[in-house]
Amino acid sequence: MSTDAKNNTALMEKIVSLCKRRGFIFQSSEIYGGCGGVWDYGPLGAELKRNLRTAWWNAMTRDREDVLGLDASILMNPAIWKASGHVETFADLMRECSLTNKRVRADHVDPQDGVIMNYTGAEAATGWKLDRVISVLMKKGEHIESFRKRVRLLIASNAGEAAGKPEEIVLLGEAKADAVEGSIDYHPETGGALGPARPFNLMLKTYLGPTATEDDVTYLRPETAQAIFAQFKNVFDASRVKVPFGICQIGKAFRNEVTPKNFTFRSREFEQMELEFFIKPDEAIEIISGEVAAWSEGADLSEPQANWGWDLWHRYWVDQRTKFYEGIGLGGVLEYYWQTPEDLAHYARACVDILCHFPFGTEELEGIAARGSFDLTAHQNASGKSQEVFDEELKVAAAKLSDEQKEAMIQKRLAAEQSKVKGAPMAEADVRAWFERLFKGNYVPHVIEPSAGLDRMALAIIANAYEETEKTDEKGKKEVITVLKLHPRVAPIKVGVFPLLKNKPELVAKAREVYALLKRHMNVFYDETASIGRRYARQDEVGTPFGITIDFDTLGEKGPELLDTVTLRHRDGGEQERVKISDLLGKLLAEVS
């Protein structure tokens, strides 16, 4: 491992340790030896997550007029997961290459010809050993030396750093076995022997109903989005909204990750915050507004416009989400990855990953995808229930189009279908049928989906707030001071209240008074033990942005002008100011909300 990587691993370990020590995050079921890939939030972690949830909910729905909230259940009719493609994609039997662990679908192995070569194991100069039989297919026409080189490379890449350089790996007990033709027991690319066929379903299976038969199988949702699509029509009908509008939801989702790792970053139970923002198809915009606005560098994205198509809406949401992250203190550490046409799923038109710097690398916090009408159409087809909306404005505008204008739109779309990078083009008859509905004012809305992970967000906040400084005291003793520079809006504790000395009842009484005053409005921590410096330090370590100290001036000992004033200490920089108790609440609320 490089020095950087070691430092980053050490940093991550310190963060994990702080999280446990101070009650942010604990390992699940720890007293029973833990439980893989799941984590519990302690008192401070619960507050942090709650603050993030509230910030997201306010930004996405409460502060807007065009987004509605939803709170759907985790368990749903399994037909939803069939329609969405989740069951099909992950219920397949897969076989794993014994050399590289690359997986192939069991029913999709191309037949191979060649000679089977067996080895009893392998070893390396580093002392590393592989003590199991390796069976690899030497393909027809492959030279024995290039074959051996290839095997060494595959072994090295799977063993990681322990095995050292590939060319220094020694293959043991080489033995030529049978020649095979049309064998489906070897990986088509690597030639490694394939293991038994096993299901690799990333969804957590459960039984709905006490009889627990195969008929009762359902899944814990692997994402919250599908519930929004499934309830789209109900929300639409119940809320007197018009497209464009959105539905957002916060909730738990579950995935049987093969390898949970990086603390809470990839876990099997996690919380998502998702918005499905429904928009008109571009063709509808063209009919109503005459044209679809084009994006250019520096375009004004602050206020949505009637002539925006999916591209501008997509960029608008990237902009909105960026502003959100800036508002919780993650502004400076974000990166963006615009997926290329090759990266994109066949139904997606564009997808931006918002990435954030973590000690273990730059990883995805949120994905913002333009998914067209893929999801609603899939549910419309599978359920047989129309997911179309009727748009009066569109119907009126379409009625004014000439037949030539209509045909020109159809031709334009047909050409676009032919030049698709991924997926089959839509048949002409289907395109014409779709326009037929559109001209009458009916369409299935398209969607922009900003999908964020709450646990990742919480981890990003903690990791990026973590700061160590070395301090030397009067005796020359060096010590490391840890500060979590959390944004006041997300900090679990907003302010600490301290009497300067606990053996002076007047100070304690006054401090309790201030504590009671603030407590009803924010999370406040009262502390009277140990020295004032230590109390400040304790709060710095958990990211409390403010400290209030009640001293003898507060009691009026230095004159009436300081009576009922306190020291307000700022975590970042440590500067102090004298504030009247009556001004405290307003001043603090402005900072923390």
Place this chain on the structure above:
RNA sequence: GCGGGUGUAGCUCAGUGGUAGAGCAUCUCCUUGCCAAGGAGAAUGUCGCGCGUUCGAAUCGCGUCACCCGCUCCA
């Protein structure tokens, strides 16, 4: 899933076959007039879990669980 590593007090770690330790943190009392001060005392672990070897296991062996690192996976 494969390979490597780790697992001892809340945290960081020492302890390699013979009665479980240190520093920090925690709690109590005293002291303390603004940035991890000092004193006195207290509490805290069947050494991840199970099985085995041994007169005797934190220590040796096997298994298992969890975490970390490297592969792999991540719709």
